[in-house]
Amino acid sequence: MGSTSAHNNEGLGRRDLIKRSAALGLISVPTMSFLSACASSGGDDSGDKKPQGQKSKDNPFGVAKGGKIDVVVFKGGYGDEYAKAWEAAFNKKWGVTATHTGTQEITGKLQPRFNAGNPPDIVDDSGAQKIKIDVLHKNGQLLDLAEVLDAPSVDDPSKKVRDTLIPGTLDPGLQEGKVVALNYIYTVWGLWYSGKLFKEKGWTEPKTWDEFLAICKEATAQGIGGLAHQGKYPYYINVAIMDLIAKKGGLDAMKAIDNLDPKAFVGSDAAKEAVEAIYEVVEKGYLMPGTNGLTHTESQTRWNQYKAAFITCGSWLENEQLKQTPADFDMKFMPMPLLPGSKMPYEAIRAGSGEPFIIPAKAKNLAEAKEFMRLMLSKEWSTSFAKEANSLTILADGVDPSVKLRPGTQSTVDVSKKAGTNTFRYLYTEWYSEMDTAIQNASNELMAKRIQPAEWLKRAQAAVDKAAKDPASKNNRRD
Incomplete structure (x- = not known):
């Protein structure tokens, strides 16, 4: 993040x-x-007496x-x-x-x-x-x-x-x-896939949610999970949920969450469509088997073993998986696919x-x-x-181009x-850690089919409303 x-x-x-x-x-x-x-x-x-250096522009x-x-x-x-x-x-x-x-x-x-x-x-x-x-x-x-x-x-x-x-x-x-x-x-945060696997299967990078679901369906039919996520750490599936909200509803939908709007989730069409889209993956059986009970590295390693077509993560993924990634895996990053009527273009990324x-x-x-x-x-x-x-x-321009x-x-x-x-970039994760945890917990329940999308929205909104009662929240504002 x-x-x-x-x-x-x-x-x-x-x-x-x-x-x-x-x-x-x-x-x-x-x-x-x-x-x-x-x-x-x-x-x-x-409190400790210690030598002091001479201050200068270089020091x-x-x-x-x-x-x-x-x-x-x-x-x-x-x-x-x-x-x-x-x-x-x-x-x-x-x-x-x-x-x-x-x-x-x-x-x-x-x-x-x-x-x-x-x-x-x-x-x-x-x-x-x-x-x-x-x-x-x-x-x-x-x-x-x-x-x-x-x-x-x-x-x-x-x-x-x-x-x-x-x-x-x-x-x-x-x-x-x-x-x-x-x-x-x-x-950057988003979805990842194997260029090698996609080439072998004849799949192309999906730009819409329907195209994404179609690949998940085909993968599942071939004994490959559609989507893997790091189940023990629901932060990762929230990458997908929150990206879909921002891309569907635009910056206003994102700011409503960071600004603790009373309709940030309940009453937000973007939030409703996003969480329903993720739940469809669960409901149709497109999750990689067992992913809900795995740690981040366990899920990521199974993905490296071609047991899932997609996984959500940030751009630390490649370095974290260096030892587990086959030499010809051809790791690829892509933006979150679009829901119908999205205000942001496909190319938009967190x-x-x-x-x-x-x-x-x-x-x-x-x-x-x-x-x-x-x-x-x-x-x-x-x-x-x-x-x-x-x-x-x-x-900026901070690395030797060689x-x-x-x-x-x-x-x-x-x-x-x-x-x-x-x-785009959410800030509630840094500003309101208790709210972030509550939303992650709701996502954990959602992915395990213990709650439905409507209940997820209710719990997420309750977390927002609780954070809004903190007087310090008035000092955090996105215009």
Whole structure:
């Protein structure tokens, strides 16, 4: 899923993304896919006496030689080798020693540290067990990242860091008007298929929902599942549901959900048609057998074994499945097919920034943490990430064009270029984590045929209405 900048929140859409389109056109690199202001001025000693470096344009936060930094990275689809490469580069530049933790148990390992006032210095707060950004923000545990965003760019000190980023990519890190998380990776979400399988079967990429269902029907008749999804994590099937809502109803339908409209779901024709379309896949038996009970990697691996025609996912999929993907699989990404009367074109995709990096307000090594994030947004570190993780960062034109793309990654670049400014991005997932969880739970019930579409809409609307009662919600608004 992952992020964006003040209140130009049209997804990654329209005017904010005209420049993004141009930026992507200049990049022939892997896709897929900070910042900070002190809560108190200075604030880099956190009670410990430690050496302070001389601040300058090349050292805006006063990093001292020989310091330390505590880095925690979600070891998921992108692995953590990229972070180890960054840490080595940071040590070479500043002599700073890194303590590195790569884990999928972000909450389990870090919540006790946050509670004790002893958090790491920088965290990739991602995955199913991430600590909710909105909860951390409400508890005053996140640094406002404005200071890093306004610092000089490593590559062009005449520019601020924020001016070197793909437009719109800071928005998902906003909480009450402040950027408190930097979503580092430029991500697209949608459907995936095997180019090899489609060629063998004579199937062509479906542009309408009827064409999609026709392939699912034919696949099922041949003993192949139509659609696989990562059943134990209903976040993934919500990619399909929410994409269909946005493409059917346009940006207004998307904004109604983010803005907690009393008719965001119940009373929305787009939402009704979208959830009924997904349920039709369930009702007709087009799901890959067993997919409802599988983890993300289990479902994805069966898809790699040609046991399903389609799977929903974001653009981290290729890197996450490197070891399981046959050499001739020819992984392909595609937009969500259209329901009849959709307001957005077929080429429209959900696109934006994912993988939120945060700096805890009580980090002991704030100067080092802020400089580490600034360097993340240099071409050197962006290219390093692309090489290790097969993904594009939010740095515009940020990867050496000599980097060769894998098939799936190349297809995300191609689809992004075709989409142009026809992109969108929900923000409720970052703003209202409890609402997001409730909608995911409803989708889990829907896919298991324990509830019908009407009940799903009712539960989703109840989650919206509950979120709207939170006074803080008035500070999150998309125009």
